[in-house]
Amino acid sequence: MSTTxxxxxxxxxxxxxxxxxxxxxxxxxxxxxxxxxxxAFFCNYACLSAHVDENDLTAGDACEWSPEE
Structure with missing residues (x-):
């Protein structure tokens, strides 16, 4: 797959x-x-971060990390 x-x-x-x-x-x-x-274009990282948080875009997508592992 390629995009431009x-x-x-x-x-x-x-x-x-x-x-x-x-x-x-x-x-x-x-x-x-x-x-x-x-x-999608965002004017800065703060707006991108707020968009991600408000739309729960990290739910189920983040790796779990434990200092014991």
Whole structure:
């Protein structure tokens, strides 16, 4: 499977807060477990983190770690 990446429009807005992404430190995210659909753009890591938390996107996806292992 292959995907292509292209630069977002200059007026692209954050998928979480609606701010223009290029006014900040933008991040592009693509869900390749779901057919590699359209990318989502976030203006910074805080908005990406809030989006992940609010949509419970880490449930069942994180490795478990124990210092005893």
């Amino acid at each position: 990446a292209s630069a977002p429009d200059a007026d692209e807005t954050c998928a979480y807060c609606g701010s223009r992404i290029f006014d900040h430190d933008p991040i592009c995210v693509r869900d390749c477990d779901d057919g590699c659909g359209s990318p």
